[in-house]
Structure formats: structure tokens, C-alpha cells
Amino acid sequence: GDSVTQTEGLVTVTEGLPVMLNCTYQTAYSDVAFFWYVQYLNEAPKLLLRSSTDNKRTEHQGFHATLHKSSSSFHLQKSSVQLSDSALYYCALSDDPSGSWQLIFGSGTQLTVMP
Amino acid sequence: GPKVLQIPSHQIIDMGQMVTLNCDPVSNHLYFYWYKQILGQQMEFLVNFYNGKVMEKSKLFKDQFSVERPDGSYFTLKIQPTALEDSAVYFCASSFRESAETLYFGSGTRLTVL
Numbered sequence: 440g441d442s443v444t445q446t447e448g449l450v451t452v453t454e455g456l457p458v459m460l461n462c463t464y465q466t467a468y469s470d471v472a473f474f475w476y477v478q479y480l481n482e483a484p485k486l487l488l489r490s491s492t493d494n495k496r497t498e499h500q501g502f503h504a505t506l507h508k509s510s511s512s513f514h515l516q517k518s519s520v521q522l523s524d525s526a527l528y529y530c531a532l533s534d535d536p537s538g539s540w541q542l543i544f545g546s547g548t549q550l551t552v553m554p
Numbered sequence: 555g556p557k558v559l560q561i562p563s564h565q566i567i568d569m570g571q572m573v574t575l576n577c578d579p580v581s582n583h584l585y586f587y588w589y590k591q592i593l594g595q596q597m598e599f600l601v602n603f604y605n606g607k608v609m610e611k612s613k614l615f616k617d618q619f620s621v622e623r624p625d626g627s628y629f630t631l632k633i634q635p636t637a638l639e640d641s642a643v644y645f646c647a648s649s650f651r652e653s654a655e656t657l658y659f660g661s662g663t664r665l666t667v668l
Binding site: 443476481486529541542543544545546547 | 557558594595596597598599610612645657658660661662
């Protein structure tokens with residue numbers, strides 16, 4: 440079945456430096472959408488950005504990600520992190536094998552930004 | 555923005571008892587979902603619900619689980635009887651369309667089964 444892999448459970452970065460959170464996936468389907476969700480402490484997961492177009496950069500709130508089907512990746516990047524970016528980040532994919540959209544999540548990466 | 559409310563935020567019960575987790579979805583949303591997250595693992599799809607019916611459920615959605623939304627009120631997940639392995643955070647979500655792009659999540663209910 441489909442799967443999403445986030446290899447880093449915890450990433451610590453100094454404020455102002457760049458960060459990349461890894462996300463790779465496996466799917467047998469072609470009509471697939473990819474998402475990054477962010478969850479701040481004691482809050483609900485919120486959609487950060489999404490993409491379904493190969494090799495197209497998607498940006499939101501200073502973060503960006505590009506879907507690369509050739510490498511089955513959808514890494515999240517930011518050129519200069521802020522303290523407020525500290526949160527749990529989930530990569531997810533959504534396919535539509537039966538007409539009922541489900542999200543398949545990775546295990547999440549906790550990003551901690553240090554001053 | 556739109557919010558999904560989950561009540562309670564924490565619940566502790568004894569194994570074998572019944573528990574009902576409540577979700578107040580976004581008011582004009584039509585599709586409802588439950589996800590389960592065991593500590594340290596990813597969120598996993600349990601079930602989705604539309605027009606009073608379960609549309610799809612995963613293998614995690616055991617026979618002891620049931621969902622309903624009587625008269626447009628709370629969307630509930632009932633577990634009867636509970637087992638130790640049901641301990642997890644349960645996230646409710648809702649959407650206006652059948653699309654992951656419009657999915658809004660609640661903050662989760664942490665269920666501890668003793």
C-alpha cells in the first residue's frame with residue numbers, strides 16, 4: 440500500500456538558518472496529491488501547503504516544497520527559520536483509489552528552532 | 555478560520571468500558587473523518603462518514619468502533635468495549651467537499667485505557 444516516510448524525527452536549527460525536512464513516498468497511483476501539515480503545541484494540524492504537479496514549486500508562509508516524482512520526494516524547505524516555526528510537521532499524501540479521499544501521513548518531524 | 559472542536563481533550567477509562575469521543579465539525583461541512591495516532595507513530599485513517607453513512611473504513615476500525623452524527627449534532631466515535639491498544643490520540647476532521655484539500659482537523663482527544 441501507499442506510504443510516506445519522514446526520516447528525521449527531530450530537527451534542531453538555529454534561528455535565521457535554512458532547514459529542509461525530508462519526505463519520500465511510495466504509491467501505485469498516478470492521481471495523487473501531496474501535503475505538508477504543521478501542528479503547533481496543543482493545536483490542531485493545519486494545512487501548510489499542497490501540490491500535485493511534478494517539478495512545480497509551491498510556497499506558503501515562507502516555506503516551499505517541490506514534488507519530484509522521479510525521486511518520489513516532497514521535501515519541505517525554508518531559507519531562514521524563525522522561532523515561531525517550532526512545531527511538528529507532517530508530510531502526507533492523498534490518493535483516490537475508491538473515490539474516497541484519505542490522507543496517509545508520515546510519522547512527523549519535530550522542528551525546534553533555537554535562538 | 556474554521557475550527558473543529560473535540561471534546562474532551564483527555565479521557566481516561568478502564569479497559570472494557572465504553573467511551574464516546576465527541577467532535578463538533580465546521581458548521582457547513584458534509585464529510586467527517588476520524589484518525590488515530592498512537593504515541594510516537596503517524597496518524598492513521600480510521601473512517602470517513604457522509605450523509606449519515608460510513609463511506610470507507612480502514613482495518614483499524616474494529617467491530618467495537620462505531621460512528622454517528624445524530625440530527626446534525628456532534629460527530630461521535632464510540633468504542634465499546636475498550637481495549638488497552640485503543641490508547642491513542644484520536645483526531646476528528648471535517649471537509650466541505652470530498653477532498654483532502656479542504657480538510658480541517660481538531661486538536662485531538664487523548665484516550666488512555668487502563
